[in-house]
Structures are given as C-alpha cells and as structure tokens.
Amino acid sequence: MRLKDKVAIVTGGGSGFGEGIAKRFAQEGARVIVNDINVDGGERVAREIGGAGGQAKFVKADVAKDADWGTLVKATLDTYGKLDIVINNAGTTHRNQPILNVTEEQFDRVYAVNVKSLFWSARHCIPVFRKQGGGVFITIASTAGVRPRPGLTWYNGSKGAAILASRSMAVELAPDKIRVNVINPVAGETPLLAEFMGGADTPEMRAKFIASVPFGRLSRPEDVANAALYLASDEANFITGACIEVDGGRCV
Numbered sequence: 001m002r003l004k005d006k007v008a009i010v011t012g013g014g015s016g017f018g019e020g021i022a023k024r025f026a027q028e029g030a031r032v033i034v035n036d037i038n039v040d041g042g043e044r045v046a047r048e049i050g051g052a053g054g055q056a057k058f059v060k061a062d063v064a065k066d067a068d069w070g071t072l073v074k075a076t077l078d079t080y081g082k083l084d085i086v087i088n089n090a091g092t093t094h095r096n097q098p099i100l101n102v103t104e105e106q107f108d109r110v111y112a113v114n115v116k117s118l119f120w121s122a123r124h125c126i127p128v129f130r131k132q133g134g135g136v137f138i139t140i141a142s143t144a145g146v147r148p149r150p151g152l153t154w155y156n157g158s159k160g161a162a163i164l165a166s167r168s169m170a171v172e173l174a175p176d177k178i179r180v181n182v183i184n185p186v187a188g189e190t191p192l193l194a195e196f197m198g199g200a201d202t203p204e205m206r207a208k209f210i211a212s213v214p215f216g217r218l219s220r221p222e223d224v225a226n227a228a229l230y231l232a233s234d235e236a237n238f239i240t241g242a243c244i245e246v247d248g249g250r251c252v
Contacts, residue, residue, distance in 0.1 A: 001029030002233045007080040009033045009072065009125075011063050011117070012090030014041025016190030017140055020221025021087055021228045026054030028229060030085070033076045034058045063090045064112035069120040073128065083128050085232045088121050088162075089140040096151035096198040107154050114158035118165055126178065134177030136232050139166040140224065143186045143247045152196065159184075163243060170241030179240040181231045186247035188219030215248030 008025050012018035014036030022032050026049045034049070034056050036042035042058040049056035059075045061068035076083050092113045094106040118139065129135030144152060145159030163182050170180035187196050187209050197205040210216060227246050230236055245251045 002229060002235070003085075004029035006030045006084040006232070007033070007076065007082050008085035008087060008232065009035060009076055009083065010087040010089060011035045011061075011121075012140075013087075014038045014043075014045055014058075016192070017185060017188065017221050017224045018087070018089040019045050020225040021089060021140075022056065023049060023052075023054075024222070024225035024229055025085075025232070026052070026056055028233075030232075031055040031080050032057075033072070033079070035061050035063070035072055035090070037062050063088075063117035063120065064109075066120050066123070069124040073124045077128070082132060083125065083135065084132075085136045085138070086121060086125050087138050087140065087228060087232075088118055090117060091140065091142075091192070093152065093155040093192050093195050095195045096149070098151065099153045102154055110154055110158050111161075114155075115161045115165070118162060118169075122169065126173065126176075129173075129178045130176050135179075137166070137169065137178070137180040138228055138231050139163070139180070139182045140228075141166070141182050141184050141243075143184045143245060143251050146184055146243075146245065147251050149196075151198065167241045167243070174240055179231075179236070181236075181239060181241065182243040183224055183227050183231070184243055184245045184247065184251070185219045185224050186213055186245075186250045188224070189221065193218075213248040213250050214252070217248065219246055219248070 010022040013022040013034035046056040046058040061072040142159040144156045148156035194201040
C-alpha cells in the first residue's frame, strides 16, 4: 500500500474530487480525516470508507476560518496521533456571469475559501510538519488559474493565487522537508459544475465544455485522486512546487 500508516486531511471530502481522494487514499492504507461543511456528505464518505475496510473520521470545519482549522488539526492529532498529508481541496465559485454582476459578498467568499484557507492551513499545519520532520501539502486548484474561461474572472483569479501561493510555499518550506504541489483539474463531475456553466447543467452547456477538452470528456474524481496519490506518496519525495494539469489536454 502506497500510503500505509500515513494520516491525511482531505478538505471538501464530502463530495466530488475530495470524496474521490479520500476513498483512494484509504484504499492505499491512509487513515483519513474527511473534512467538509456538509455534515451529511462528510459522514457518508467516512462511513463508506469504514464499510470498505478503511479508516476515516468526519470532522466538520469551515476552511475559511482560523478556529475551525484549529479544531480540524486537533481532531486529527487526537484521533491518529500525527499528520502527514494535507489536501487543500475545498473550493467554491461564483456563478458564470458578467464580471460586474458578481457581488462583493460572492467575491469575498470565493477568496476566503479558495485562497485564505491556504493561509490558515499553513498556520496550523506547518508547525506540526516541522515538529515531525516533514509533510505534504497538495492544493487542488484548477485549469481556471492557467487558462481562464470568460464569466469566471474572480474564480479564475482565486485559483491563480492558490497556484502561485502554493509554489512559493514549496520554495520556502523545502528546507523543512515539506513538499507542496498543485493539481489543476479541468471542469468535472462535482457539485460546482452547474455554477461553472452559468447555473444550468444542460446537454448543450456540457457539449460546449467538453468541446474544449481534447480528450473529449470532463474530469472525474478518480482522475484527480490518482494524481494526488502519486504526489502524496514517497514515490514523489523529490517533487515539490509542481503543477500537474489533470485536464485531458485543455491547457496545451
């Protein structure tokens, strides 16, 4: 098992890419903290991991809040005694719409969840990693931060910020043996898909999005989970600051 005896936090683990990552990690021997603000989804994922023979615990926390990150890390250490991997996957978006239609409230929430969460993650997890002699951060960003789509300007900007902040972390934290890498999925089968499409997941809109992907399909949770598995494993122990596009060729 590639993650045997590792302990991982997966934010936004109650659905979509986070669910895929949590389940894949558990299959490879990791003990997983499934984090989400959606209690039903998070508890379901943790329960399904347990039912399949893995180890998982759900912890509710809002990744945009300092105190909630404190609760999340404390619960991880209290439950499993250590922390090896943090998957910063939780994200949100504003609806695809003209730039001037996005409200300040929507803007603030997008940047709080997609960018400020990385700040709080670093504040709470770096001291643990330093004490243990190393660790792994993986940011699930987006191709939106590399090749933006019209109508999603502020979301695109938040993902660009997440990518650059993560790569800067990689350089600064390398002496501490803390690796930081980024995965950029293309639009996929997640709860945010309808918002990316302007509020309606119609066959016509799907066809439009799929047409922009050379492989001819959207991304799937298992696509992102397999990339995260490699970056989290010891096989990638010399890889830091990398961005892997899991996008079927969209960014080429």
